[in-house]
Amino acid sequence: MAILRICKYGEKILRKKVPWIDYTHLKRKLPRILSDMWETMASASGVGLAAPQVGLPLRLVIVDVKPSGRSSRIVLINPELVEGSGSGLGEEGCLSLPGFFTKVRRHLKVRVQALDETGVPIELAAEGLLARAVQHELDHLDGKLIIDRLPLRRRQKARAVLRKLSKTWN
Numbered sequence: 001m002a003i004l005r006i007c008k009y010g011e012k013i014l015r016k017k018v019p020w021i022d023y024t025h026l027k028r029k030l031p032r033i034l035s036d037m038w039e040t041m042a043s044a045s046g047v048g049l050a051a052p053q054v055g056l057p058l059r060l061v062i063v064d065v066k067p068s069g070r071s072s073r074i075v076l077i078n079p080e081l082v083e084g085s086g087s088g089l090g091e092e093g094c095l096s097l098p099g100f101f102t103k104v105r106r107h108l109k110v111r112v113q114a115l116d117e118t119g120v121p122i123e124l125a126a127e128g129l130l131a132r133a134v135q136h137e138l139d140h141l142d143g144k145l146i147i148d149r150l151p152l153r154r155r156q157k158a159r160a161v162l163r164k165l166s167k168t169w170n
């Protein structure tokens with residue numbers, strides 16, 4: 001296993017809509033990719049990580065919001081949001097924008113279809129923190145970051161904050 005470098009705000013890959021995965025093609029490499037992603041996420045104390053954040057242009061995300069304090073790992077390959085309901089603000093950060101936190105509006109409940117790590121189609125129904133984390137990670141696959149979800153005025157302020165913060169990143 002290896003801890004991978006996490007790409008930061010300003011790097012191009014974070015702005016790309018990444019392509020669908022051919023599961024059969026990726027199958028052999030997937031266990032290694034996933035174990036590296038899990039290790040990277042844990043070492044950064046994150047609750048979710050999308051493949052583009054570690055430089056991999058793949059529609060793949062991992063999430064573990066540790067419900068009731070216990071690990072509950074979710075792997076989503078080629079995830080698609082099929083339903084979203086409700087709307088609410090909640091505080092979010094992002095491993096690609098270290099030190100930056102902001103309130104983001106998201107659906108309160110979502111349903112997502114995807115393949116799991118064995119290539120089996122699954123449907124995930126999520127609410128609360130899990131629903132928020134899943135929506136955040138899915139955004140990464142389309143090149144979207146939390147700053148893009150802010151109303152104009154807050155987005156402009158956030159850009160200034162990020163410009164300063166980015167000088168402290170490596």
Ligand code: NI
Pocket residue numbers: 093094095096136137140
């Ligand atoms: Ni993020």
